[in-house]
Amino acid sequence: MHRRGVGAGAIAKKKLAEAKYKERGTVLAEDQIVQMSKQLETFKSNLEEFASKHKQEIRKSSQFRVQFQEMCATIGVDPLASGKGFWSEMLGVGDFYYELGVQIIEVCLALKHRNGGLITLDELHHRVLKGRGKFAQDVSQDDLVRAIKKLKVMGNGFGMIPVGGSYLVQSVPAELNMDHTVVLQLAEKKGYVSVSEIRESLKWERERACHVLDHLLKEGLAWLDSQASGEPQYWLPALFSELTSRDVTPEEANQITP
């Protein structure tokens, strides 16, 4: 067996073939590149045309935004992914959601002293619309959800807890785990919850239920009502419907600690 011969010869042959392929490959690549450049040019000018046509619509119509976002998702593009480039600079999609994010933060901060940093998506929507005034652009709940997701990514302490078909928006980084979330969902129906209700619905031990409720009290998300008939009730200001429509009075504003 001529091991050295086979080894050396094969390698040399292989190298020659590779070199030839490479040369061909290079030639091919140059062609391709020229073609691709042309395609990119066309693509770019089409995008620019798209942008100029639809920029207004993106700002004005929440329905258009939803469809636009869904389209982007289909082709694997996140128009909110980066602050620079086509999406934000040409289309202004980023701007829209950035500004909305700022508004959301303002609303949450203003109400934090009341609800401990937990607010229903409905109330948030209502107040954001109010803040924008009669002549401002339409904002949908879908818009809010996207803006909040963006805020979450940026690490602003934002989170969304699904409750009763909608969401509770958390704007303060309170430590809420699955147990807490599940109790919040239970409380959503009446705006309050008790130890017995938790034990009955979730089949938990008394201690586990109390632990969760104590935590909600500690985080300022719940208040204790010890005059309820039977056993104490734990109420969440965020879910108190009477509260959600009330503006912050000057007296309240004075009480808000920075």
Next chain:
Amino acid sequence: MSFEWPWQYNFPPFFTLQPNVDTRQKQLAAWCSLALSYCRHHKLYTLDIMEVQESPVFNHKNIDRKLSTEAILIVFEELRKKGNLEWLDKNKTQCLVMWRRPEEWGKLIYQWVSRSAMVNSCNTFPPEFHGLEEWMLIRSLQALQTDGKAEVITMDDGKGVKFF
């Protein structure tokens, strides 16, 4: 004009002294605010603890919640610390409520006096001063005196005030 209740008034836990320290702070601040606004609205200057417990402020019959005597005393202590309340007796059964502090009244009086000094006609007390009880008036004048803006003079037939 009817009295406007704050949102907390309809929130059942508002009538339970909150165990969480931060929440309790907010709660007490809201109670102080409510108590003072209520007194201001109804022009109340003196309160009797027994009576006050049954007043709509602390006893919200519609939602079947009332603030306990212990909690009322805690709220009143807060008001006392802020200068809005003074106990009339050691047993804490009666108190004076100053929904406007003597200094604030003093300022109003001084402003009124300065304005009326300009006019040579007979002056009647403007509406803000209606119902102002004498003890409150005296304290306000004393506050002005401390400020150097007035002097309370004792005369043969009573007291007079000189404004600077």
